[in-house]
Amino acid sequence: xxxxxxxxxxxxxxxxxxxxxxxxxxxxxxxxxxxxxxxxxxxxxxxxxxxxxxxxxxxxxxxxxxxxxxxxxxxxxxxxxxxxxxxxxxxxxxxxxxxxxxxxxxxxxxxxxxxxxxxxxxxxxxxxxxxxxxxxxxxxxxxxxxxxxxxxxxxxxxxxxxxxxxxxxxxxxxxxxxxxxxxxxxxxxxxxxxxxxxxxxxxxxxxxxxxxxxxxxxxxxxxxxxxxxxxxxxxxxxxxxxxxxxxxxxxxxxxxxxxxxxxxxxxxxxxxxxxxxxxxxxxxxxxxxxxxxxxxxxxxxxxxxxxxxxxxxxxxxxxxxxxxxxxxxxxxxxxxxxxxxxxxxxxxxxxxxxxxxxxxxxxxxxxxxxxxxxxxxxxxxxxxxxxxxxxxxxxxxxxxxxx
Ligand SMILES: Cc1ncc(COP(=O)(O)O)c(C=O)c1O
Numbered sequence: 001x002x003x004x005x006x007x008x009x010x011x012x013x014x015x016x017x018x019x020x021x022x023x024x025x026x027x028x029x030x031x032x033x034x035x036x037x038x039x040x041x042x043x044x045x046x047x048x049x050x051x052x053x054x055x056x057x058x059x060x061x062x063x064x065x066x067x068x069x070x071x072x073x074x075x076x077x078x079x080x081x082x083x084x085x086x087x088x089x090x091x092x093x094x095x096x097x098x099x100x101x102x103x104x105x106x107x108x109x110x111x112x113x114x115x116x117x118x119x120x121x122x123x124x125x126x127x128x129x130x131x132x133x134x135x136x137x138x139x140x141x142x143x144x145x146x147x148x149x150x151x152x153x154x155x156x157x158x159x160x161x162x163x164x165x166x167x168x169x170x171x172x173x174x175x176x177x178x179x180x181x182x183x184x185x186x187x188x189x190x191x192x193x194x195x196x197x198x199x200x201x202x203x204x205x206x207x208x209x210x211x212x213x214x215x216x217x218x219x220x221x222x223x224x225x226x227x228x229x230x231x232x233x234x235x236x237x238x239x240x241x242x243x244x245x246x247x248x249x250x251x252x253x254x255x256x257x258x259x260x261x262x263x264x265x266x267x268x269x270x271x272x273x274x275x276x277x278x279x280x281x282x283x284x285x286x287x288x289x290x291x292x293x294x295x296x297x298x299x300x301x302x303x304x305x306x307x308x309x310x311x312x313x314x315x316x317x318x319x320x321x322x323x324x325x326x327x328x329x330x331x332x333x334x335x336x337x338x339x340x341x342x343x344x345x346x347x348x349x350x351x352x353x354x355x356x357x358x359x360x361x362x363x364x365x366x367x368x369x370x371x372x373x374x375x376x377x378x379x380x381x382x383x384x385x386x387x388x389x390x391x392x393x394x395x396x397x398x399x400x401x402x403x
Contacts, residue, residue, distance in 0.1 A: 188329020
């Protein structure tokens with residue numbers, strides 16, 4: 001019914017994925033050239049998908065376009081909240097509160113704004129590493145120091161919290177805010193209820209603000225169910241939850257996310273600082289509501305396809321590159337692969353694969369904050385045939401390098 005094998009041409013759409021990689025990955029402009037033409041790259045980098053969004057969302061957008069007027073728009077009726085509420089109840093058995101819901105054009109701008117609001121002079125932000133780069137950027141933007149707590153690695157592809165280290169960092173008297181990522185980007189860990197409870201108890205013990213970034217929560221492997229931190233830290237006033245249909249349905253460019261702020265004074269401050277004064281893009285609102293109302297069947301088909309992609313990549317690595325270490329993650333469409341035993345002497349893995357394999361990917365400490373040396377992140381949200389080409393090129397480049 002849905003075709004995830006189709007290759008969709010994204011050229012000339014000003015996509016970050018196709019047109020913005022030089023700046024993001026290589027901090028370079030159009031002067032930077034590679035042995036591959038831009039259209040020859042296999043792009044396994046930024047976290048958006050090569051799949052068309054759900055046809056149900058496209059139909060809703062077309063219907064909204066037919067209303068012809070795109071004047072100033074906010075979220076005034078409770079239709080959107082009801083759709084989001086039903087999605088959360090059906091999928092995570094959790095009910096978001098209507099009064100807590102704020103809309104932001106993205107989780108990134110919300111992270112920036114929240115750091116400014118929640119951290120005073122000299123106060124610090126805690127991040128578990130490896131980490132999504134914008135956690136650090138948000139701290140830097142607000143001129144706040146970041147504390148890092150490295151996740152434990154077992155060397156076989158599993159990651160866990162180092163509770164002792166995490167608590168020691170939380171206990172820093174200047175630590176004020178934790179960016180908690182659930183499921184975790186880039187490792188794909190979906191924290192268990194026990195892990196969430198233990199971490200939550202530590203953060204609560206030190207009375208910290210907790211921003212739980214749950215943007216990847218719908219993209220779990222089949223059979224896995226997301227546990228919102230809000231359902232574990234019930235009643236904890238200093239919890240903020242970030243969720244969005246943007247990753248789930250490949251509509252990140254429509255810029256529409258849910259920020260749930262429990263504390264009413266902080267919520268008021270967040271809204272007061274909103275430079276869009278509550279305005280939203282009417283097409284974004286339409287797409288987000290349609291996603292929650294009608295996107296379920298498409299999402300189930302997507303999850304089945306992604307599970308197959310992970311199984312395919314795992315099989316490929318096990319047979320063709322046995323020194324590469326990867327566990328199939330519990331969530332996200334991102335594979336976090338340890339290549340340290342394959343490419344011992346290569347410092348800059350994204351540059352190596354761009355130049356030697358024509359594959360765009362992210363990896364290492366420069367893009368994932370720390371505790372990421374030797375690792376690459378592969379985006380698997382694309383037709384399997386494209387993944388196969390990417391992996392074959394990567395394997396060939398690694399083998400050539402070893403000669
Ligand atoms: C953990 C995490 N948070 C936030 C974002 C981006 O959020 P937004 O597009 O809503 O700004 C991403 C995108 O990759 C992400 O992985």
